[in-house]
Amino acid sequence: MGNGPAAGGGDAGNGPGAGDGGVGNGPAADGGPVRNAPRAGGGVRTDLRLAWLLVRGSDRQEWWRVALTAAGAMCATGLGLAAVVLAALGRDQYAVPLAHGLLDQPGERNGVILTLLLLQIPVLGFLGQCARIGAVHRDRRLASLRLAGAEAGRVRRIAALESGPACLLGSLLAVAVAVPVLLALWSRPTALAWAGTALVAAGVPILGSAAGMLALRRVVASPLGRVRRVRPPRSGRGPGLWLLGGLVLVAVAAVAARAGGWTAPAVLGAVVLVGAGAVWLVGALSGLTGRLLARRTGSPAVLVAAERLREDPWAAARTHAAVTLVTVVGTGYLGVRHVLLADLYAMRRRGELGADLSFYTTGLDLTAAAIVLALLIAVAALATGTAESLATRRRGLAAQVAAGVPRAVLARAVLLETALPLALPLLLAGAGGTAIGVGYGRLAVHGTRGWPVPYAAPLVPVGVYAACLLAAAASLPFLRRSVRPGELRYA
């Protein structure tokens, strides 16, 4: 990849065996007892080969991770490429044969770029979720690597290298699709556009590997792994920090906006703010719901779901927050669209419209598509997370079923685990989004009388809620597979 010279040069202290990395003596080659330079060039190549061997020899769940990670990386690269190429157009005016002229003007282009960048948030969330698939197996495997004598840093590097190639695959696929499309649309792309493309294509796998390392920084601390599954209690401090960051960003943007038209950071800040607020709200609410229900309920399914929420309210908080965020944006969007369309039709009737009506509606439709895409990604992350949690608990679940707990009760508990903590946040998100839409209609649009009521907007939270339940339900076949008595056999 990016470190050619370091890889070729090797290290003076590095034994001759590590230079070429013979097939037979891979890991042993640079495993001298006392070494000052463990990060020699041959090491990376050996690590890469080890990572490949580990992935190749692993079970289907790991392939799931690779496939989904590649898909996520493809998404991220595609969005990034579109944003970079649009940005490369600069402040000039072009005739872009797409989207009814929406991309012709630099002003509207900036809006599209911002949207594309915002879409990266759920994509990154999805990639984070993918890293958790098969995490238990991976943890165990990495722990045994530690036991076999690999240093903590090296194990982390191997793990990161496992996800790097998957990201590279996704990014290459995206480039393979994007470059012909680009050449078809733009006769002579500028050097800037090519440079941006290369940067994104290389950046996604590197960032993916780095994110993998970051996510694993607490794992594999000890060669024996974690014998008993006692997780350090997660607190709401992470989202709190994000909340603070969002506030600062909004404040800076507000000051800047006064100085001169900085809407992009303001919107980004608002999104981070609402997102962090949603994470905190969802986490706190699921903890509270769990505690309250666990004490009172008489239903086994509710009891199991509530106790799981109480035990780890932050487990699904990020995914749930993404869903909540999409709901706010979606509901607000429908309100704004309602007002804007009414306004546009009125202007067309009066003959005041500067461009074709489809110029405006295309922008609105593209935004709608972006929101739907974000929703799809968030829901996919939810399904992935639920399936992963089932896979992790499969031996316990199999024992429950063997002891006569009906599968239906376990399935209900899984659904409730999604349904309970999401109900109130989505209600609030729907209310907030509707308020944004109505407020926008009241403030921003001149010439409308009274309060414009976006009747379709309240349907958004209902639809999102249904989509989330469907996503959770989509993981239920995993439950059926997890509870096979084969899981009862102990190694």
Added chain:
Amino acid sequence: MSTRHILLGLLAGGPSHGYDLKRRHDDHFPQARPLAYGQVYTTLQRLVRDGLAEVAGTDADGGPERTLYRLTAAGSREVGDWSGQVTAPAPFVTNEIFAKVVVAILTGGDPAAHLRAQRAAHLARMRELTALKTAPDASLATVLAADYALHHLDADLRWMTTTQDRLTSLTALTAEVDRA
């Protein structure tokens, strides 16, 4: 295993007469073969002869006269030394089951059938001991004795299982060699 040292140990608690020693022996070693009174008497006499115990007096108590024995300083040293010594771990490997299996092999008998029958006998005894040990009113001495016996019988059983597997694979190997 020496009755001498056990009697010395029992005397360490204070002067006793022969019958009392026998009774206390049987209490402390409930699953051991009960001590014969004659054996207690001759052992005590030998202990006195060797200067490890001495006669402390007689005790009539309305009934027949009984001789009280007590430990001498040498006797208490001796019992301390003995109980502190590490026992030689299996210096000679002799055991009846082991011997019978070997003889069965030598004489062309059926060692497998013998091992199965022995396993049944062992398990029956283990069931008895387990029942004894888990009875609500079992004394500590009973539990300790049963534990000791259970672990040894369990060790025997494991040896018998391994031997059976080994004989099976040896038979298979011999058959293969014969065919070749």
Added chain:
Amino acid sequence: MTNHPAPLVAARDLVKAHGRTPALRGASLELGAGEIVAVTGPSGSGKSTLLHCLAGIVRPDAGSVTYGGERLDRLPERRLSALRRTEFGVVFQFGQLIPELTALDNVALPLMLAGTARGAAQESAGEWLERFGAREHAGLRPGELSGGQAQRVALARALVTGPRVVFADEPTGALDSLAGEQAMTALVRAARASGAAVLVVTHDAQVAAYADREVRLRDGAPAGLEVGA
């Protein structure tokens, strides 16, 4: 081979393979009411698979399993599940406790599944915990219990519904010998008191010695004679 006229659970000529690996090849076993039977044998001899077939957790490829004269291998999964919940108690080496539930709720769960109100279920769960000497752990979660404590909670959970048969698969496999002894003593005492039959799968002869009778498996079939009292 048993002294009981009509066996409570009976398996005949069971055959079961995991993929291409045969686990049982013609195993038979009878369990009388209130009888305690140990199934022993080397690892891989099909002990656990035999227990799974008898408890209706898996269906045999061939052969029959009857419980009280009814063919278990022909019952639909829903009936089997209900049977395991009410008539059978199941104990494994580990994993049968839900990690997020307190010991008390774990024991109360089978009763709640049968429709008992939470309060009443917790009350009788408390009594069973008491019987297994785990009353003081009622409020703790499985992660906070030692192996022996967790296993006694699991035994209470298996017996709380008053089952007629308890299936225990290596119940002491993860315990040291004293904790294993406590668990087995408690299991046998409770089973004798309630008249439940017990089928215990173990590789440990000292655990098998708690049973009335031993069935020894080798390569998926009974090895030689049943060893009985």
